[in-house]
Amino acid sequence: MGIKLTNFKELSAIEAQDVLNWRNSDFVRFQMSNHDLISIEQHMEFIKSLNKNKDNEYYLVSKGKDRIGVIYLNSITEIDAELGLYKNPDTKIADAGRILMNSIFTLARYKKLDSLNLRVLKSNEKAIHLYNKFSFTIKNEDESFLYMVSTNLKPMHAA
């Protein structure tokens, strides 16, 4: 079954609420730069702001009835962008991280980007494990974060 990307600008009200619930879950928010809980008003304002902001794109990723998670590209230029992702904490899909990363890479290739950058908390071992599998390498670090890059935007098949 195919993977479907729904731009945040086209989310139904229920989808927008569900995505906010995932983002506000402890599982996700404590891995984000901003740990604060986000109100529904802030969330809807943020989604509205994406209409004016061409540098940032957010997508809900689904496979049939299964909603797998969220991917995004920030600071999009002609050659690169900064990626982000979080999975639906309740998904039963076993390889959600791989599917989300493959979706990001497909999007990046469609946009003809040469490379993807990311920033990850040094304590986020699950995400770093995933990024390593997708050929990201460390280009810099500070006290809290690793800064990683990949120029090898090839999909990865299931094990």
Ligand SMILES: CC(C)(COP(=O)(O)OP(=O)(O)OC[C@H]1O[C@@H](n2cnc3c(N)ncnc32)[C@H](O)[C@@H]1OP(=O)(O)O)[C@@H](O)C(=O)NCCC(=O)NCCS
């Ligand atoms: C990052 C994320 C998408 C990864 O999803 P996932 O690949 O489905 O992985 P899970 O969260 O289910 O973790 C399981 C994987 O992590 C590995 N893992 C778990 N604990 C680990 C640890 N302490 N060190 C290294 N790897 C670890 C497991 O071995 C497993 O890897 P495998 O698929 O190769 O067997 C998901 O954890 C998530 O949404 N986290 C919250 C948001 C987030 O961190 N976003 C990234 C911000 S930079």
